[in-house]
Amino acid sequence: MLEPTPLDERKQQILKAVVSDYTMTGMPVGSQVLAAKYFIALSSATIRNELADLVGTGYLQQPHTSAGRVPTDRGYRYFVDFLMEPEAASATVRRTVKQEFESAPRSVDGILEKAAMVLSLVTENVSLVTAPEVSESRIKHIDLVSLEPQAVLIILVLEGNLIKQQVVHLERATSQEDLSRMAAMLNLKVKGQTADELLGRLEVLGAEKAEQRRIIERLIESITTHQAQRQTVVLHDGVRNLLRHPEFVEVGRLEELMELLEQGAQLASILQQVAFEKDVEMIIGRENTSSGLRECSLVLTTYRMTDRIRGTIGVIGPTRMHYGQVVARVRLVSHATSEVLAHLGN
Amino acid sequence: MLEPTPLDERKQQILKAVVSDYTMTGMPVGSQVLAAKYFIALSSATIRNELADLVGTGYLQQPHTSAGRVPTDRGYRYFVDFLMEPEAASATVRRTVKQEFESAPRSVDGILEKAAMVLSLVTENVSLVTAPEVSESRIKHIDLVSLEPQAVLIILVLEGNLIKQQVVHLERATSQEDLSRMAAMLNLKVKGQTADELLGRLEVLGAEKAEQRRIIERLIESITTHQAQRQTVVLHDGVRNLLRHPEFVEVGRLEELMELLEQGAQLASILQQVAFEKDVEMIIGRENTSSGLRECSLVLTTYRMTDRIRGTIGVIGPTRMHYGQVVARVRLVSHATSEVLAHLGN
DNA sequence: GTTAGCACTCTCTGACCGAGACTGCCAACC
DNA sequence: GGTTGGCAGTCTCGGTCAGAGAGTGCTAAC
Numbered sequence: 239m240l241e242p243t244p245l246d247e248r249k250q251q252i253l254k255a256v257v258s259d260y261t262m263t264g265m266p267v268g269s270q271v272l273a274a275k276y277f278i279a280l281s282s283a284t285i286r287n288e289l290a291d292l293v294g295t296g297y298l299q300q301p302h303t304s305a306g307r308v309p310t311d312r313g314y315r316y317f318v319d320f321l322m323e324p325e326a327a328s329a330t331v332r333r334t335v336k337q338e339f340e341s342a343p344r345s346v347d348g349i350l351e352k353a354a355m356v357l358s359l360v361t362e363n364v365s366l367v368t369a370p371e372v373s374e375s376r377i378k379h380i381d382l383v384s385l386e387p388q389a390v391l392i393i394l395v396l397e398g399n400l401i402k403q404q405v406v407h408l409e410r411a412t413s414q415e416d417l418s419r420m421a422a423m424l425n426l427k428v429k430g431q432t433a434d435e436l437l438g439r440l441e442v443l444g445a446e447k448a449e450q451r452r453i454i455e456r457l458i459e460s461i462t463t464h465q466a467q468r469q470t471v472v473l474h475d476g477v478r479n480l481l482r483h484p485e486f487v488e489v490g491r492l493e494e495l496m497e498l499l500e501q502g503a504q505l506a507s508i509l510q511q512v513a514f515e516k517d518v519e520m521i522i523g524r525e526n527t528s529s530g531l532r533e534c535s536l537v538l539t540t541y542r543m544t545d546r547i548r549g550t551i552g553v554i555g556p557t558r559m560h561y562g563q564v565v566a567r568v569r570l571v572s573h574a575t576s577e578v579l580a581h582l583g584n
Numbered sequence: 585m586l587e588p589t590p591l592d593e594r595k596q597q598i599l600k601a602v603v604s605d606y607t608m609t610g611m612p613v614g615s616q617v618l619a620a621k622y623f624i625a626l627s628s629a630t631i632r633n634e635l636a637d638l639v640g641t642g643y644l645q646q647p648h649t650s651a652g653r654v655p656t657d658r659g660y661r662y663f664v665d666f667l668m669e670p671e672a673a674s675a676t677v678r679r680t681v682k683q684e685f686e687s688a689p690r691s692v693d694g695i696l697e698k699a700a701m702v703l704s705l706v707t708e709n710v711s712l713v714t715a716p717e718v719s720e721s722r723i724k725h726i727d728l729v730s731l732e733p734q735a736v737l738i739i740l741v742l743e744g745n746l747i748k749q750q751v752v753h754l755e756r757a758t759s760q761e762d763l764s765r766m767a768a769m770l771n772l773k774v775k776g777q778t779a780d781e782l783l784g785r786l787e788v789l790g791a792e793k794a795e796q797r798r799i800i801e802r803l804i805e806s807i808t809t810h811q812a813q814r815q816t817v818v819l820h821d822g823v824r825n826l827l828r829h830p831e832f833v834e835v836g837r838l839e840e841l842m843e844l845l846e847q848g849a850q851l852a853s854i855l856q857q858v859a860f861e862k863d864v865e866m867i868i869g870r871e872n873t874s875s876g877l878r879e880c881s882l883v884l885t886t887y888r889m890t891d892r893i894r895g896t897i898g899v900i901g902p903t904r905m906h907y908g909q910v911v912a913r914v915r916l917v918s919h920a921t922s923e924v925l926a927h928l929g930n
Numbered sequence: 931g932t933t934a935g936c937a938c939t940c941t942c943t944g945a946c947c948g949a950g951a952c953t954g955c956c957a958a959c960c
Numbered sequence: 961g962g963t964t965g966g967c968a969g970t971c972t973c974g975g976t977c978a979g980a981g982a983g984t985g986c987t988a989a990c
Contacts (some may be wrong), residue, residue, distance in 0.1 A: 266983090268982070268983055268984085269983075269984080270982085270983075282983090283985095286983085286984070286985075287985095289984095290984090290985080300983095300984085303983085303984065303985095304981095304982065304983045304984060305982080305983070305984085306982085306983065306984095
C-alpha cells in the first residue's frame with residue numbers, strides 16, 4: 239500500500255473529474271476532454287502535467303501509452319473518502335422503493351427477498367442480503383409436534399418472529415399428548431429467556447426426565463447454531479443487471495463471481511465482517527481478498543429489525559460504478575427494509 | 585411443424601452420428617469426418633448426398649455453404665425420441681450423489697437445495713427444482729402463537745412435514761392461553777383432514793366464536809393458496825456451469841435466461857406443466873415458448889415425497905447437450921431426492 | 931507555472947489475401 | 961440405381977497492412 243500522498247486542490251479536482259467522467263462514459267479520459275468539459279481555464283497541456291503526476295502517485299493509470307487516464311482502486315478510494323458529494327435518492331426511486339415494499343409479504347423471508355429484488359432494481363447491480371443475525375435472542379414460544387413415534391419436530395418462535403424448526407429423534411416413543419404437556423410446561427419456564435440463560439438453568443429445568451432434557455438440549459443447540467447456519471444464507475438478486483455492464487462482456491470474469499454468489503460461504507464471511515457501527519462501508523477492487531471480486535466493488539450497510547437483530551444489505555457491482563448514487567440507494571433500501579421489518583411485530 | 589418424414593435406417597444412423605459428434609465437439613460435422621469416424625464402408629460423397637436429404641427434410645442445417653452440418657431442433661427431437669440409447673449413470677456419479685445427500689440437512693427445504701446443488705454439479709448445467717406441490721394434503725398439527733395482542737401466528741404442519749405459517753390480525757385482543765386452548769381444540773377436530781373436508785365442516789367447527797371462525801378461514805386459505813404461492817418458488821443452481829459452455833460466450837444470450845431464472849414466475853408455469861405420468865420430459869430449443877429458452881433445452885422429471893406430494897426437478901442447458909447422459913443423471917438425482925424425502929417421515 | 935507546438939506511440943477499423951474446409955454437381959462405375 | 965472420384969465453387973478464419981484518430985510527452989517560449 240502506498241502511503242497517502244496529499245493531493246493539492248487542483249489535483250483533487252482533476253481526479254474527481256476523471257472519476258466522474260470515466261464512471262459515466264466508460265472510456266479513458268483524455269486531457270483535452272477534461273480541459274473542454276471541466277477546466278475551461280486551463281489548457282490541455284497543463285492538465286497533462288497534472289495527470290502525469292497522478293499516475294506517478296498511483297491514483298490514475300493508463301491502459302496504454304496513447305490512451306486517456308482511468309482511476310486506479312486507490313483513485314476510487316480517495317474519491318469516495320474525500321471527494322464524493324453526498325447524493326439523495328431521486329423522488330422516482332423513492333416512490334419505486336415505497337411501492338415495492340407495500341406489496342411485500344408480511345414475513346421476514348418475504349421482506350428480505352423483496353429487499354434484494356428492489357435493491358438490484360434501483361442500483362442495477364447485484365444485491366446481497368444476509369438473514370438477520372440474532373444476538374441474545376429471546377424465546378417467545380415453543381411447540382413440539384410428533385412426526386413419528388420416535389421423532390419430534392421442535393418449532394421455536396424467537397423474538398422478531400423468527401421461526402426455527404428442527405427434528406429430534408428420541409430413544410423412546412412419545413405420544414403427542416405427552417409432547418403437548420411438555421411444551422406447555424416449557425413455554426411457562428422458558429419464555430423470554432435467551433439461550434445462554436437457558437443453558438445455565440438446564441439442571442433446574444429438565445433433570446426430571448431424560449427425554450425432556452434431550453429436547454431442551456436440542457432447543458439450545460438450535461438457537462446457538464442459528465447464527466452459524468443462517469449466516470451462510472446470502473440472498474442475491476440482479477445478476478442479469480451485471481450482464482449489461484460492459485466490464486462483463488467477457489464471460490470469464492463472471493464465472494468466478496457466479497461461483498462466489500452460488501456457493502455463498504465466502505461471501506457470507508465478507509458480509510459478516512461489516513461493522514454495525516459504520517454507516518456505509520465500501521470495498522473497492524483489490525481491497526477484496528477474493529480474487530473473484532478483484533474487479534468489483536461492494537457497497538454495504540446494516541439493516542435493523544430491532545436493536546439486537548441486524549443484518550447486512552448491499553450490492554456488488556463493477557469497480558466503475560456511480561458510488562454516490564449507489565450509496566444513496568443502498569441506504570434508502572436499507573432504511574425501508576428496517577422500517578418494514580420493525581413493523582412486522584416483535 | 586413439418587410432418588414426421590420417415591427416415592430410412594441409414595439416414596437414421598447418419599443423423600445419430602451427426603448429433604453425437606456435434607454434441608462432443610461443438611463443431612459442424614463434415615462428410616469426411618463422418619465417413620472416417622462412423623461409416624468406413626461409405627465414401628464421403630455418398631454421405632454428402634444423405635446429408636443434403638437430411639437438410640432438405642429439416643433434420644440438419646448448415647451454418648453456411650461451406651460448413652459441415654448441425655442438428656436442428658427437429659433433428660434433436662428425432663434423436664431423443666427414436667435414436668438415443670439408454671445410458672446409466674456412472675458409478676462415480678452415483679457415489680457423488682449418494683455422498684452429497686448423506687450430508688443433506690433433514691428438512692424439505694434443505695433437501696431440495698441439496699438436490700439442486702447436486703444436479704447442477706453432475707450435469708454441469710443449471711438445475712431447477714420446484715417446491716413440492718401438495719394435492720389434498722392432510723393437516724397434522726396446528727399451533728397458534730400470540731405475537732401481539734391482536735396478531736396471531738398460525739403454524740400449520742401438513743402431511744410430509746411441510747410447515748406453513750401465516751400471520752392473522754384479529755378484531756379483539758386474545759391471550760396466549762385462549763389461543764392455546766383454541767389450538768388444542770382445533771387439533772382434535774381438524775387433524776387428518778384435508779382443506780376441502782374442512783371447508784365443508786366450517787359451520788360445524790367454529791360457529792361458536794367469530795374469532796375462531798376467522799382463524800379457521802385463514803387456515804384453509806393458507807392451505808389452498810399453498811400451491812399458488814409455493815409454485816412460484818423455483819430453486820436453481822449452477823449458473824456458473826453455463827458460463828463454461830461455448831454457446832454462452834456472448835453475454836446477450838445469457839441475459840434473457842438470467843431474467844427468466846431470477847424472475848421465476850414464467851419458469852414456474854413451464855415446470856408446472858410437466859406431466860407427472862411421464863418419465864422424463866424434454867423440451868428442445870424452439871419448442872420452448874419463452875424466447876429466452878430458444879437456444880436451450882430442458883430435461884425435466886418428477887420427484888415424489890409421497891403419492892400425493894410431488895414436485896418437478898430437472899435442468900436447463902444448451903440445446904447441444906449430451907441428452908442420454910443428462911437424462912440418466914436427472915433421473916438418478918430425482919430418485920435419490922424422492923428417496924431422501926420419503927424417509928423424512930410422514 | 932503555463933502553454934503552444936510537434937513528433938511519437940498505440941489502438942482501431944476496414945480491406946485484402948491465402949489457406950483450409952466442405953459442399954454440390956457431374957460423369958463414370960459397379 | 962445407388963455409389964464414387966474428381967473438381968470447381970463458396971464461405972470462414974486468421975494474418976497482414978495501411979490510414980485515421982486519439983492522446984501523450986517533451987521542448988521551447990511565454
